[in-house]
Amino acid sequence: FAFGYPITEPYWTVARVGGVDKHVLAQLFERRALTYTPGNPPGFEVEMGNVGQHYHQWRYGFQPWADDR
Incomplete structure (x- = not known):
């Protein structure tokens, strides 16, 4: 997998996962x-x-692929 260059330093944040707040690095x-x-x-x-x-999902919304691609 290609990551590219880092654009932030590592940082701690709180993320809601399955309705539960978790500390995430x-x-x-x-x-x-x-x-x-x-x-x-x-x-x-x-x-x-x-x-x-x-x-892409944030910008354009969820767009499932057509079955005939």
Whole structure:
């Protein structure tokens, strides 16, 4: 996976996950977001988000692909 260059320093934030506030260490890169959530089960403490996909959904709304592509 290509991350690109970091665009932030790592920082702690509070994120609501499943209706529960959790402390999350996050760092944003040009193409991905990387998070560390110490309370997650082993193997899921470090997670990666697809920044382009999230931006597209924010900008254009959810647009499912047509079945005939």
